[in-house]
Amino acid sequence: MRWPDHAIWWHVYPLGFVGAERAAPSLDEPPSAQPPSVQPPSVQPPSAASSAPEAVQGESRLARIAGWLDHLIALGCNGLALGPVFASETHGYDTVDHFRIDPRLGDEADLLKLVEQASERGVRVLLDGVFNHVGRSFPAFTDAAARGAASPYAGWFDPDGQGDFRTFEGHHRLVALNHAEPQVADYVTDVMTYWLERGVDGWRLDAAYAVPTDFWKTVTDRVRARFPDAWLVGEVIHGDYAGIVERAGFDSVTQYELWKAIWSSLNDRNLFELAWALGRHDEMLTTFAPQTFLGNHDVTRIASRLDDERYLAHALVVLLTIGGIPSIYSGDEFGFHGIKEEREGGDDAIRPSFPERPEETPGYGRPYHRLHQDLIGLRRRHPWLVRARTTKATLTNTALSYTVGSGSDRLAVVLNLADEPAEVDLPSAVWTCVAGEAAFSADGAVVPRAGWAIAETSHP
Incomplete structure (x- = not known):
């Protein structure tokens, strides 16, 4: 097994986590009449200084994240997946310099110290690469906007036919890169290898679904030639996941x-939907191990998404008993609430600041936090789960039982959403309950109202 098969990520959105100030301009603000007068970057690092807001002199807010590394480990995770850390205009996804740490977080030395502290604890570090688009203060863009065809970066951006440049999903402040331009592939490769050389372990590739797969394949082939163990995960919302992985060269x-x-399925009490998705998930596992999650920096918190918080446990059970490489979005382990809204500032509720120390966090040490520790611990004891397939035994609207296995290894999972006990079937075996509550027999279980359980079976 490669190291990513053992990874369980703790996902942090750094700018929110450390309480960094919000930078101007807003995404809805029209562009200035004149682009900033800055020197465009070289394709080779380091690039020119950007116009990102400055932090308090000498302040390293990344050190606050380092203070949570022991919490990450106590949770059972061994990977730190960082959201954007590079110089940007506002929220991190409007990058203006991929070779410079956002001064609201610190500087390069601060990031490298965090990577070193993580490595000393056996924790891998994943960076977030925004390579579909850039902020309007990105020096290559300001030069292209000011000089037009005379700019050496004119080919990096596509005119939109209306006097401006193509943008990402209608966001004026996010200018799309032209991925047919070879220099853009050179630039992205240089960025990725620059930080891999400095000790990071992989990349989450933002908005990967909006970038041609042949561009990604060019970049990933070059990166892997130098860093064959790097883990590369693309953000893909829907579509042919397995095909995209193969064509783009993602892991x-x-x-x-x-x-x-x-x-x-939990909200609708329709476990048929979940069972269908698990079947699809099994098909993906023949090609790759998907990156699984209940929450991230872009979606409503799971505790706010569910209509009945009794099912928070059921959701976590599914995440941690099926194949894939799971991540926990920081705060979800404490049952944080937060609703994403489609407006300026609509992500603030799901990207809050955190206290200096984990024990100061609401929900610390409470049952849901402990359940994360217990279930992640169970997954650690069964590392084969990363490639395991599920086989359903009982399926109704409100009851589901399935086994999850790899070779001779097997667990049984039983879920009940109803307000009365449910009887479910299982393959004949000697089942021993190891988490949750249910009365197991040789070929089934009785699950309490709104209950769940996980059982092991001894090898013959």
């Missing part, structure tokens, strides 16, 4: 299809 993609099925 994995974000499993949004399963994420939606988990909370939707």
Whole structure:
């Protein structure tokens, strides 16, 4: 097994986590009449200084994240997946310099110290690469906007036919890169290898679904030639996940299809939807191990998404007993609430600041936090789960039992959404309950109202 097969990620959105100030301009603000007068970057690092807001002199807010590394480990995770850390205009996804740490967080030395502290604890670090689009203060863009065809970066951006440049999903402040331009592939490769050389372990590739797969394949082939062990995961919302992985050269993609099925089936008391999604998930596992999650920096918190918080446990059970490479979005382990809204500032509720120390956090040490520790611990004791397949035994609107296995290894999972006990079937075996509550027999179980359980079977 490669190291990513053992990874369980703790996902942090750094700018929110450390309480960094919000930078101007807003995404809805029209462009200035004149682009900033800055020197465009070289294709080779380091690039020119950007116009990102400055932090308090000498302040390293990344050190606050380092203070949570022991919490990450106590939770059972061994990977730190960082959201954007590069110089940007506002929220991190409007990058203006991929070779410079956002001064609201610190500087390069601060990031490298965090990577070193993580490595000393056996924790891998994943960076978030925004390579589909850039902020309007990105020096290559300001030069192209000011000089037109005379700019050496004119080919990096596509005119939109209306006097401006093509943008990402209608966001004026996010200018799309032209991925048919070879220099853009050179630039992205240089960025990725620059930080891999400095000790990071992989990349989450933002908005990967909006970038041609042949561009990604060019970049990933070059990166892997130098860093064959790097883990590369693309953000993909829907579509042919396995095909995208193969064509783009990714290791994995974000499993949004399963994420939606988990909370939707629990809210609707329609476990047929979940069972169908698990079948699809099994098909993906023949090609790759999907990156699975219940929450991230872009979606409503699972505790707010579910209509009945009794099912928070059921959702977590599914996440941690099926194949894939799971991540926990920081705060979800404490049952944080937060609703994403489609407006300026609509992500603030799902990207809050955190206290200096974990023990100061509401929900710390409470049952849901402990359940994360217990279930992640169970997954650690069964590392084969990363490639395991599920086989359903009982399926109704409100009851589901399935086994999950790899070779001779096997667990049984039973879920009940009803307000009365449910009887479910299982393959004949000697089942021993190891988490949750249920009365197991040789070929089934009785699950309490709104209950769940996980059982092991001894090898013959």
